[in-house]
Amino acid sequence: MTQENRHMAFICSKGNLDMAYPALIMGWAALGNGVDVTIFFTFWGLDIINKKRMDRLQLPPVGIASMKTGMMGLPVDVGIPQLVGVLPGMTAVATALMRKKIADLEVPPVSEFLQMLQDAGAKLYACKMTVDMMGLSQEDFIDGVEIVTASDFVDMTEGAQIIFI
Amino acid sequence: MSEDLLATVAFDAEGYLQNPADWTPELAEAIAAREGIQLTDKHWQVIRFCREKAAETGKSPTLRQISLGTGIPIKELFQLFPKGPAKRVAKIAGLKKPEGCV
Numbered sequence: 001m002t003q004e005n006r007h008m009a010f011i012c013s014k015g016n017l018d019m020a021y022p023a024l025i026m027g028w029a030a031l032g033n034g035v036d037v038t039i040f041f042t043f044w045g046l047d048i049i050n051k052k053r054m055d056r057l058q059l060p061p062v063g064i065a066s067m068k069t070g071m072m073g074l075p076v077d078v079g080i081p082q083l084v085g086v087l088p089g090m091t092a093v094a095t096a097l098m099r100k101k102i103a104d105l106e107v108p109p110v111s112e113f114l115q116m117l118q119d120a121g122a123k124l125y126a127c128k129m130t131v132d133m134m135g136l137s138q139e140d141f142i143d144g145v146e147i148v149t150a151s152d153f154v155d156m157t158e159g160a161q162i163i164f165i
Numbered sequence: 166m167s168e169d170l171l172a173t174v175a176f177d178a179e180g181y182l183q184n185p186a187d188w189t190p191e192l193a194e195a196i197a198a199r200e201g202i203q204l205t206d207k208h209w210q211v212i213r214f215c216r217e218k219a220a221e222t223g224k225s226p227t228l229r230q231i232s233l234g235t236g237i238p239i240k241e242l243f244q245l246f247p248k249g250p251a252k253r254v255a256k257i258a259g260l261k262k263p264e265g266c267v
């Protein structure tokens with residue numbers, strides 16, 4: 001009797017840089033453990049598979065209480081005042097800081113990571129409703145992404161562990 | 166018999182070799198058989214790379230490091246060592262569990 005493979009499904013609904021990586025990293029770990037992986041991109045998560053945007057994701061520091069000066073190697077760990085966070089250039093600074101930390105750990109950029117995930121067997125899907133809402137089409141996405149409905153997603157993930165990001 | 170060989174060395178709870186000095190190519194064959202993998206030259210290329218890298222850095226290489234280091238594509242690594250290449254190579258090569266996440 002064959003045992004069914006464990007299956008994990010990630011729903012990516014955010015497009016900020018910090019929220020793109022959790023599913024990619026955990027999905028990769030799952031594949032490395034012999035688990036089947038499905039990733040469903042919806043709403044702002046479509047940016048992660050959008051050819052033009054995927055390697056240009058940003059991280060606005062506004063509203064991110066956890067982003068404190070300790071991250072920048074400073075001896076004092078205090079928050080950046082929100083009024084400073086909205087100033088022009090601050091998003092670029094926060095984004096650059098995060099990109100450097102990601103690169104220092106030898107974590108690949110989103111485009112390369114998605115290719116690795118697909119090569120390792122992950123299945124990628126885009127939410128049809130969001131695609132229609134944002135006026136996007138198959139050409140906007142990387143190869144291998146299938147546009148499906150929510151109902152399709154529910155069918156595909158029967159028995160799977162579903163993680164919403 | 167490979168089962169006898171496996172019985173002579175100690176493995177931890179997850180199946181990794183406890184004492185690196187116990188490793189021999191014959192043991193690798195026995196562990197691979199236990200894992201259900203038939204070792205070919207390509208498999209040995211990966212095993213040798215992982216052992217060299219681990220000796221160099223003190224850590225078992227991650228899947229991406231193996232692919233970049235050997236030039237073998239991710240797809241092929243999953244064919245050679247199905248369901249979790251980095252971990253299975255580490256077991257066969259007598260190394261510790263890989264620590265990195267990529």
